[in-house]
Amino acid sequence: MSKTLIPFATDDMSALARSLVRQLEERERPPGHVEMLNLLARARGFRSFQALRASQMAERQLSQPPADVAVDYVLVRRLLRYFDQQGRLRTWPGKHSHRRPCLWMTWMALPPRTAMSEREVDGHIREVASLGDHVLLRREMVDAGWLMRTPDGREYRRVELRPEPLAMALREQLGRRSA
Known part of the structure; x- marks a missing residue:
């Protein structure tokens, strides 16, 4: 089984060191290997090493060019009816x-890569959807795995994914409509 290398870099070495010192002071004993990986990941702003690894893997996938996929533009035209002239989901x-x-x-x-409260997520949703049920859209994104939240629901983060070609074609058409 080959190991996937996870690059680790920081823009602010001082902030990283302060975070590590603070986390180590809270401990009664030196951390083990996995605990140290989690400390480093948290110092970079991730919940855990698994979250850091998942973010790195998603970034790699997003950097790969998409395969040529045929887009059904008849379906794109049908999908446009769900949006108003400003491109908001109605x-x-x-x-x-x-x-x-x-x-x-x-x-x-x-x-992307931003921790948000439920209120902030709802605000972003309301900017692009006028259908009046932002909770439905938030829940759909969480259920689809596109939006992660902490167990207590205090913090949300967008999961970095490559949108489907159909979605990109729809976005392009919505951009033309509102321009």
């Missing part, structure tokens, strides 16, 4: 196959 699709591309538009509005 109705939630009844067809499940139409929901996913529309949800991508909401996901793209969330800031």
